Amino acid sequence: MDEIRWVLIISGIVLIVGIIIYENYLKSILNKTARESEKIEPTFQSESNPDSSKINEGQLGAHPNNNIDIEIDVEDHNIKVECDHVITVRLTPIDSVPFNGNQVLKILNGNGLSLDESGIFNYLDKYNKTKLFSAANLVEPGVFDAQNIENEKIPGLSFFMLMPLSCNEINAFDEMMTILKRIKTFLKAELLDDAGSTLSIQRERYIREEVIEYMLKNKKDSPTYD
Numbered sequence: 001m002d003e004i005r006w007v008l009i010i011s012g013i014v015l016i017v018g019i020i021i022y023e024n025y026l027k028s029i030l031n032k033t034a035r036e037s038e039k040i041e042p043t044f045q046s047e048s049n050p051d052s053s054k055i056n057e058g059q060l061g062a063h064p065n066n067n068i069d070i071e072i073d074v075e076d077h078n079i080k081v082e083c084d085h086v087i088t089v090r091l092t093p094i095d096s097v098p099f100n101g102n103q104v105l106k107i108l109n110g111n112g113l114s115l116d117e118s119g120i121f122n123y124l125d126k127y128n129k130t131k132l133f134s135a136a137n138l139v140e141p142g143v144f145d146a147q148n149i150e151n152e153k154i155p156g157l158s159f160f161m162l163m164p165l166s167c168n169e170i171n172a173f174d175e176m177m178t179i180l181k182r183i184k185t186f187l188k189a190e191l192l193d194d195a196g197s198t199l200s201i202q203r204e205r206y207i208r209e210e211v212i213e214y215m216l217k218n219k220k221d222s223p224t225y226d
Contacts, residue, residue, distance in 0.1 A: 085163040085214050087173060087207060088194040089180060090138060091187070092156040099187055101144075101152035107186045108135065111179050119143030123179065125167055132172045133161040163214055173211045177204065 093099060105115070113121040113135055120143060121135035136142040138156030145152065161176055163169050184191055191199040193207070 084218075085210075087133075087161040087163070087176075087211065089159045089177075089199060089207075090156055090192040090194070090196065091159065091180065091184060091189045092138065092192060093187070093189050095188070098153035098155045099157075099189075101148075101154055102150040103187070104154050104157070105149055107183055111183055113179075115144060115146055115149065117146065119146050123176070125172075128166065130166050131162075132165065132167070133159055133176045135159045163211070164218065169211050169215050170208070173208060 108115075108121050113123045115121050119137075123132050123134070124130065125132050136158045137144055137154060138158050142158070144154075159176065159180055161169075161172060165172055180191060183189070193199050193203050197203070
């Protein structure tokens, strides 16, 4: 009888511990889902989109000589651009721990990107100083607090190149990818495409082909493609 009683006691303890562990697991899943649902990622939209009739606030400025405007929609948390085509590549931490703002600032500055007054990082052509590509915060409203970025926790970055450019777009894309891969290593991050999938070699080549196709369509003189 004593053996049976001890077996029942131990089984009861194991059952209670199992219930507690399972409940904690469910709570962690629900909390994670709730946190992720609060994130609103900025999206890039052409001004020809029907939604672009909404009032935009906080214009970020025009791309020199290319008739490209970037505007931020505070209400819908969208960065809206007026251009022919946008190439977007995301950069997120591998371990899901947000980047340290001070680290992001130093690494981006060290790789040629500077933060402008609007809160967007820009990379300029070293010859004519025109904008090749930019970097925004991955979540709302897409811009960084220039005065407080060193204290920010940044969940990810969204790099984007607006076409047309006043220079060779394929050269600009290759330069952007070289810099992004360097930044990825420094930040211990991973690169994703505009849909949030891992940026594989095949996907990168496909995006590069998009740029080449765009250039051919617009009959821009360019060097031989690899």
